[in-house]
Amino acid sequence: MKTVIAVEGVSKSYHLDHTKVRALQDLNMTIAEGEFTALAGPSGSGKTTLLNIIGCIDKPDSGRLVLDGVDVTERSLNSLAGMRRERLGYIFQSFNLIPILNAYENVEYPLLLTRMSGSERRRRVHDLLERVGLADKRRHKPGQLSGGERQRVAIARALVSGPSAVLADEPTANLDSVTSGEILDLMDELNRERGVVFLFSTHDPRIMAKARRVVRLLDGKISEDSGAQAAAQAELASFRQTGR
């Protein structure tokens, strides 16, 4: 499987008043094409920092980040705008929709930054709004939508440019449990349909249960990786079968 995200020896520290906080410590992780992965861990474990670095909206102090085979570590954040525009999508805890734009316009926004034709733009936005079940509410502004509907718009917006990976920081934290389940199911379906990586942070065990891989962070390090365990088990099984 093609590696979409490769994090190699990444460290990141913050200064909180006079205290140095080590958010990430020599962290290594790879995400392959089509993964549906949860980043789990308590508050301050480094989930958001890791998502920000992978999302090219923050820079590591050391280490490398490779996206779709492109080493983006040394690039400035401004020069990474193109990478964010074309290869990444974001879903935020508070939805972060533009209040003056309606659902259609919010989904359309990332495409306005590209050279895509108007007809193709309309087709994509229409298809995605249809897919997330909001075609009939495309003229509604965020204030006229429920929390779940807003997050559906945000999901459509994250996918509209056809990214390699969608990064979601606590996407269900502001939603009730039923809606959270629905949103996770939608993300899961879209991941299977489109093969897009979904990497999301959460500390809700019910949400984690739906992820196909869970990476647990603690104090800026990976404390547990179900994907690594599965890979080790697969390797062990392969070894037993082949005797090598």
Next chain:
Amino acid sequence: MLKLSWIAFKNIFRNKRRTLITFSVIIFGSTALLVAGGFIRYMFDGLANMTIRGGLGHLQLVHQDQLHKEEEKPLQYGLEDAGKIAGIVSGMEGVLGTTARIDFMGLLSNGDKSVIFLGTGLEPEKERALGYENEVVSGSSLTSEGGRFQVMLATGLARSLKSNVGDTLTLMSTTSEGVLNAVDVYVVGIFSTGITEYDERALRVPLGIAKNLLATEKVSKLVVGLRQTSDTDRLHDLLAARLSSAGYPLEIRRWYEMATFYQGVVRMFGAIFRILGTIIFVLVVLSSSNTMLMAVLERVREIGTLMAFGTTRLKILAIFVIEGVFIGVLGGALGSAAGLLTIKLMNRAHLMMPTPPGNTRPFLIIIPVVPGIFVGVFLLMIATMIVAGFLPAMRASRLKIVDALNHI
């Protein structure tokens, strides 16, 4: 970019109260500038008109030595062929007419008292045709006809000699040969120029009387009236060429070159208007940049989101600057409408200005609608909003994405 402009346009209506405040500031600033600019233009035009019709004319033709050499005798450098020159000038397109004048001075006596006067010999009918006639306070205007020698006295001069219409006075002056001469004149009317100091000394007589008194056929100048004041420069050049080729190398002076008072007023009020414009510009920039900054601060997380989706810093900057341009355009348009309405209302109210220093009458305020000033103020308001929006826009474009997304 068109779609981003549309987003910028929509942002204007996001916080209606704040937008209303910004619009109010722009409307107030625009109205103040339009009214002040219109009023100043009215004063300039009024003063120009008063200057021209007060006798200066649009152009004056004098002997080429008159301005550069001192005359040893009256009219030494006068015009000899005034009639022929007037014929050439009057035939030109755009010329309303010409009138010859003799400027002279001397003593005016009622038998008991003599006072110095500044006299003008003129062609009454031609002056009237050109509209160069001062207000007749009592009596009637001069005419070229009539057996008795006529004179019109300015109010101050008449008061000084206790003269009224119908009185006979004696004019004394030096002829062009340097000999003292005198004529008896009959007061046909009292006039006012509106300028107190001038009214103390001025008198007017028909050109023939002045020629008789000065014993000359020369005139001091030929005054040219034009159909359009805006034609002054064009006809000046045309006339210079035409007269030169006809063998009359005369000195031709434009009205504004002679009107030193007018020039002083234009300079002073021009400076006042520029200061007023600067003050309003600064006020609008300060108050608007404050509201624009608030617009940035309340949209920090949104800016972070836009940047996360790949919006470059330049485009973030552009969105806010374009927003400023839209506010400037809309505010400027509303300001123009408000300015127009205010001007119409003020004109309808028939407001009077107090009597200006040196003048004898108050005057009615009429504020013209000058398209050039409207365009200038409109563009100034757009420029103001670009300046007001630029610093907040710079701040928005320099936000760190992570900090912006975490902004509460």
